[in-house]
Amino acid sequence: MGGYTLYGAEVSYFTGKARAYLRWRGVPFQELPATQAVYRDLILPNVGWPVIPVMTTPDGEVVQDTADIIAIVEAREKLRPPALPETPVQRFVAELLHLYADEWLTLPAMHYRWSYNEDWAYAEFGALSAPEASRAEQYEIGKKNGQRFKGALPILGVHAETIPGIETSYEAFLAEFSAHLEAHPYLLGARPCLADFAFIGPLYAHLYRDPASGELMKRLAPRVAGWVERTHAGETGTGDLLAGDAIPETLEPILARQMREQFPALVETMRLFEGWAAEASPGTFLPRGLGEIWVEIEGARGPAQARTFPLYRLQAVTDAYDAMDAGARARADALLERVRGAPLKTFRLPKRLVRTNFRLALA
Numbered sequence: 001m002g003g004y005t006l007y008g009a010e011v012s013y014f015t016g017k018a019r020a021y022l023r024w025r026g027v028p029f030q031e032l033p034a035t036q037a038v039y040r041d042l043i044l045p046n047v048g049w050p051v052i053p054v055m056t057t058p059d060g061e062v063v064q065d066t067a068d069i070i071a072i073v074e075a076r077e078k079l080r081p082p083a084l085p086e087t088p089v090q091r092f093v094a095e096l097l098h099l100y101a102d103e104w105l106t107l108p109a110m111h112y113r114w115s116y117n118e119d120w121a122y123a124e125f126g127a128l129s130a131p132e133a134s135r136a137e138q139y140e141i142g143k144k145n146g147q148r149f150k151g152a153l154p155i156l157g158v159h160a161e162t163i164p165g166i167e168t169s170y171e172a173f174l175a176e177f178s179a180h181l182e183a184h185p186y187l188l189g190a191r192p193c194l195a196d197f198a199f200i201g202p203l204y205a206h207l208y209r210d211p212a213s214g215e216l217m218k219r220l221a222p223r224v225a226g227w228v229e230r231t232h233a234g235e236t237g238t239g240d241l242l243a244g245d246a247i248p249e250t251l252e253p254i255l256a257r258q259m260r261e262q263f264p265a266l267v268e269t270m271r272l273f274e275g276w277a278a279e280a281s282p283g284t285f286l287p288r289g290l291g292e293i294w295v296e297i298e299g300a301r302g303p304a305q306a307r308t309f310p311l312y313r314l315q316a317v318t319d320a321y322d323a324m325d326a327g328a329r330a331r332a333d334a335l336l337e338r339v340r341g342a343p344l345k346t347f348r349l350p351k352r353l354v355r356t357n358f359r360l361a362l363a
């Protein structure tokens with residue numbers, strides 16, 4: 001075959017992210033649907049738990065986690081420009097937006113899918129798992145499989161009490177991103193980078209392609225819908241990232257929203273992680289959740305699980321910060337002050353995290 005194979009689904013959040021990246025990168029790849037047989041024969045035996053997307057390299061290496069998929073293709077192909085910005089503050093902001101897209105925009109994505117597109121999602125899940133079955137059978141199969149994903153809503157913090165805040169926040173986010181796109185075609189300038197691929201996660205499958213959500217996006221923020229189309233298609237852009245390691249001012253409202261909404265949830269999760277990690281030895285696998293935290297979005301409060309995976313994406317953010325020299329750090333600090341993210345300067349995991357056997361573990 002010679003190329004990469006991406007096993008995933010059109011309906012999946014993280015497959016969209018990997019697909020947009022691979023298209024942009026321009027490497028030969030095929031995408032195959034993650035049918036029941038693919039889960040049974042490839043994903044479960046190699047990865048150990050049911051998750052997509054999974055990629056195989058031309059050498060047959062099995063890769064899971066979209067950050068690893070991107071990192072492995074970047075390292076193998078050594079093409080330019082790189083997906084991850086090369087200058088320090090842009091790299092830091094790309095990792096921040098990566099954390100936001102992967103681990104916080106899940107709330108609006110999952111809410112809109114399951115509150116406004118439920119039957120459609122069941123039909124899609126069924127068609128993916130059992131392409132040969134009748135529509136009625138697919139719906140039933142999809143309903144069974146879809147429960148696992150719908151069941152994630154309370155874990156993420158999507159409840160009757162938080163939904164009004166999630167909707168207010170998402171609509172405001174669309175306005176902020178539209179204003180940014182008036183000035184810049186992509187998040188950090190005139191071409192896509194890691195942050196754009198990460199934003200495709202929530203903004204393509206759930207918030208653009210699901211019919212009711214797509215209608216909302218096209219009505220409220222046609223410019224965002226246009227960006228989804230370009231970025232998902234793998235367009236290379238018209239130029240480069242902003243010169244001089246600059247961060248567009250128009251991103252600041254989005255970063256401030258992240259600091260207001262996501263950061264407090266990370267602080268609470270970290271508190272539980274500290275207690276857990278104090279007792280655990282190196283190599284111990286992390287549980288997926290560490291107990292209950294509270295999330296607050298635009299004045300609406302509700303419980304959520306303290307999910308551990310966001311701490312891993314957070315570690316990439318603080319690593320990017322810690323790698324800066326004094327000049328870059330001063331610019332990053334000024335940005336953090338403006339978006340009310342100053343606590344991030346000193347917020348560090350008490351113990352490092354690694355991925356072992358496709359699971360998160362203490363280093």
Ligand SMILES: N[C@@H](CCC(=O)N[C@@H](CS)C(=O)NCC(=O)O)C(=O)O
Nearest residue numbers: 012013014015050051052065066067
């Ligand atoms: N951090 C992972 C997340 C992958 C992920 O959550 N995939 C979803 C579908 S889009 C899934 O299969 N979830 C199953 C689960 O989390 O149990 C990545 O970046 O690849």
